[in-house]
Amino acid sequence: MRIRSIVRIRSGNYGSKEPKPRSKVMRLGNTTLERMKKEHPDFWYEEIVRTAGTQMGFFEPEYRYGGVPFKFVDLFAGIGGFRCGLEPLGGECVYTSEWDRHASETYRNWYNTDDVINDDFREVDYEAIPDHDILCAGFPCQPFSLAGVSSKASLGRGHGFEDEKQGNLFFSLLDVIQAKKPPALFFENVKHLKHHDGGRTWEVIHASLIESGYHVFEKIIDAQSWVPQHRERIFIVCFNREIFTQKSESIPFVWSEPPQTRKTLSDILEKKPDKKYMLSDKLWTYLQDRKQKHLENGHGFGYGIVETEDRQNATTRTISARYHKDGSEILIREKGWRNPRRLTPREAGLLQGFDDETASFFGHQSGFPQCVSDTQAYRQYGNAVVPAVIKAIGQNIQSVLIHNII
Numbered sequence: 001m002r003i004r005s006i007v008r009i010r011s012g013n014y015g016s017k018e019p020k021p022r023s024k025v026m027r028l029g030n031t032t033l034e035r036m037k038k039e040h041p042d043f044w045y046e047e048i049v050r051t052a053g054t055q056m057g058f059f060e061p062e063y064r065y066g067g068v069p070f071k072f073v074d075l076f077a078g079i080g081g082f083r084c085g086l087e088p089l090g091g092e093c094v095y096t097s098e099w100d101r102h103a104s105e106t107y108r109n110w111y112n113t114d115d116v117i118n119d120d121f122r123e124v125d126y127e128a129i130p131d132h133d134i135l136c137a138g139f140p141c142q143p144f145s146l147a148g149v150s151s152k153a154s155l156g157r158g159h160g161f162e163d164e165k166q167g168n169l170f171f172s173l174l175d176v177i178q179a180k181k182p183p184a185l186f187f188e189n190v191k192h193l194k195h196h197d198g199g200r201t202w203e204v205i206h207a208s209l210i211e212s213g214y215h216v217f218e219k220i221i222d223a224q225s226w227v228p229q230h231r232e233r234i235f236i237v238c239f240n241r242e243i244f245t246q247k248s249e250s251i252p253f254v255w256s257e258p259p260q261t262r263k264t265l266s267d268i269l270e271k272k273p274d275k276k277y278m279l280s281d282k283l284w285t286y287l288q289d290r291k292q293k294h295l296e297n298g299h300g301f302g303y304g305i306v307e308t309e310d311r312q313n314a315t316t317r318t319i320s321a322r323y324h325k326d327g328s329e330i331l332i333r334e335k336g337w338r339n340p341r342r343l344t345p346r347e348a349g350l351l352q353g354f355d356d357e358t359a360s361f362f363g364h365q366s367g368f369p370q371c372v373s374d375t376q377a378y379r380q381y382g383n384a385v386v387p388a389v390i391k392a393i394g395q396n397i398q399s400v401l402i403h404n405i406i
Contacts (some may be wrong), residue, residue, distance in 0.1 A: 009247065010175065016051075020403065029161075030257060030368075035184045035188065035355075042086070051278075058177050062064055064159050064351030067092070068141070069090045069092060070090065070091050070092070070133040070134060070398060070401060071091070071092050071093075071094045071130070071131070071132040071133050071134075072086055072091050072093055072094070072132050072133060072134040072135070072136050072186075073093070073094060073095040073096070073097075073129060073132045073134075073135055073136065073182075074093050074095070074096045074097070074098075074136050075095075075096075075121070075135065075137040075139070075176070076097065076098065076121070076134065076137050076138050076140060076169070076285070077096050077098040077103070077107060077116070077138075078098060078100075078103050078107075078380065078383050079103055079106045079107055079110065079136060079354075079380045079381075079384055080096075080107050080110060080111060081138065081187075081188075081354075081384045081386065081387050081390055082136040082138065082186070082385065082390050083096075083111060084348070084353075084354065084358050084362075084387035084390070084391075085385075085387040085388070085389070085390025085391035085392075085393075085394050086134070086136070086172050086390065086391070086394045087361070087362075088358075088361055088391065089391065089394050089395060089398055090398070091134070091398075093111075093392070094130040094131075094132055095115075095117070095118075095130050095132070096115060096116045096117065096128050097116070097117045097121055097124065098116055098117075098118065099118055099119070099120065099121065100360060101118065102376040102379075102380070103383075104116045104118055104374050105371050105372060106371045106372060106377075106380055107214055109369065109371045110359075110364070110368055110369075110371075111211075111362055112362070112363065120162075121151065121169060121172050122168075122169070122172045122233070124172075126175055126176045126179040126180065127143035127179050127180075127181060129176060129179070131180065131182075132180070132182050133182060133183050133184060133338060133401060134182065134183070134184045134185070134186050134394075134397060135173075135176065135177065135180070135182045135184070135185050135186065135399075136184075136186045136187075136189070137173055137186075137187050137188075138188045138189070138383075138385050139169055139170055139173055139187065139189065139341045140169055165359050170205060170208075171208075174208055174249070177209075177212050177214075177289070178212060181213070181240060181245070182240065183239065183240050183243045183404075184237070184238065184239055184240070184397055184400070184401065184402065185209070185214060185236070185239075186235075186237055186238075186390075186394070186397060187235070187236040187237075187238075187392070188233055188234070188235055188236075188385045188390075189233065189234050189236075190233060190234070191220050191232040191233060191234055192286065192356060193205075193234050194218075194220070194234055201231050205236075206218075209236075209238055213241050213242060213364060214238035214239060214241065215238060215239045215241060215244070215248040215251060215253075216236065216237075216238050217236070217237045217238070217248075217253060218234060218237075219234070219235055219255050220232055220233070220235075220326040221233060221234075221235055221389060223353075223386040223388075223389050224262075224315050225258030225259060225262060226258065226259060226262055226353060226386055226388040226389055227262060227351060227352065227353045227388065228262065228263065228264055228268065228315050228316060228351065229315065229316045229317075229318065229351050229352070229366025229387055230316065230317060230318055231318045231386065231391075232316050232318075233385070235389075235393060237253065237393065237397060239400065240255070241253055243404070244404055246366055247260040251400060252399070252400055252403050253396055253397070253399075253400045254396060255393070255396070256392035256395065256396055258392075259392075262313065263355070264312050264313070265311045265312070265314050265316070266311045266312050268347055268350040268351055269311060269332065269347055270344060270346065271346060272343065273334070273341065273344055273347075275337070275341075277342050277343070277344055278337055278338070278339050278340070278341045279326075279327065279331070279339045279340060279341060279342070280339070281338075283326060283340065284339040284340070286326075287302070287303045287326065287328055288303075289301060290303075291303055296321050302328070303328040303329075303331055304316065304317040304328070304329055304330055304331065305331040305332070305340055306330070306331070306332050306333065307333050308333050308334070308335055316329070316330045316351065317329045317330055318383060319343075319348060319351060319352065319382050320382045321378075321379045321383045322382065322384035323342070323343075323348065323378045323379075323381075323382050323393060324374065324375040324378035324379060325359070327341075328342065330351075332341070333397075344372055345374050345377040345378060346370070347366065348377065348378060349367075349368060349377070350379050350381075351381075352381050352386055353386040353387050353388045353389075354368050354381070354384070354387065355367075358387055
């Protein structure tokens with residue numbers, strides 16, 4: 001079932017009115033509810049009740065996840081963090097674009113598909129992209145990240161929108177949006193996006209999305225509530241005004257509450273890691289000397305290390321695409337080892353939330369397989385989005401789509 005096609009069949013003022021509150025509780029009309037139950041018998045368990053001003057309760061324990069399918073496209077897909085989060089909700093990925101050949105190799109293997117477009121996204125025929133309900137994109141973050149800006153500035157290269165290779169890809173996204181006008185947009189980027197260039201970059205992005213006809217919701221979320229890693233990212237969710245409503249406050253979207261429990265580093269770390277991941281004497285000496293110099297200069301820069309006794313409660317630093325160089329963001333102390341070690345590629349994947357449960361959904365019974373070199377695996381995980389965060393936000397986007405049908 002296509003959300004968009006249903007919307008087009010309905011009347012022009014569809015979605016513009018909400019049921020009148022009754023004792024601060026809104027109930028769906030019996031006629032509509034009965035019809036929806038017949039169309040989706042595996043979804044509706046009982047009458048849906050929503051307290052005014054809160055998210056619709058479609059994903060409370062008494063209801064099933066999914067039930068109403070939706071289609072999405074996965075742009076700048078990386079290794080499929082969006083796909084891992086949305087397909088378990090009933091989503092169907094109808095188009096994937098990822099230019100990096102190593103990431104594409106992993107994506108094809110993990111999701112058993114050959115339909116990954118490797119072309120320069122600026123040269124894609126946007127009209128040929130299949131119709132979809134949610135446009136997902138983790139558009140390149142390096143032009144806006146603190147590390148990316150610093151390195152480009154030191155080389156005298158442009159950053160942000162001035163980065164010719166990656167910075168202007170956001171405007172290609174706008175071209176797709178204008179061509180396809182999907183009901184919802186779902187983006188992820190680095191936290192610094194909002195402050196890049198004194199906030200002017202975000203002003204352009206925000207204004208462009210509004211001018212394209214969308215309500216814009218954004219929030220910086222730290223993934224440490226889902227995984228044992230401090231990872232702040234900005235998430236942007238947009239809804240098409242022509243399909244939903246002209247008033248953003250009438251859209252029943254709220255940001256997901258973080259879970260009460262999560263896996264710990266003890267759950268993730270291997271019991272007998274290969275000693276090849278231990279730092280060499282030369283590298284360990286270099287990292288210690290560099291950290292000492294920063295301390296003497298009053299800076300807090302340098303390696304981050306997890307001691308053996310801290311594994312149960314520790315939250316690591318953010319893993320980045322440069323992790324393969326020295327592992328300094330996240331070092332692990334092992335009993336009896338001369339020097340600390342970096343994470344293994346499997347541990348890096350688990351730290352990002354590409355866990356065995358998710359892998360089994362896609363047919364991998366022993367976790368997601370490593371299809372590339374350690375260097376490429378580290379890069380891919382460092383650039384990835386945490387699937388559990390995508391799933392949590394995706395549930396609430398899907399809830400809005402269902403509410404709009406009703």
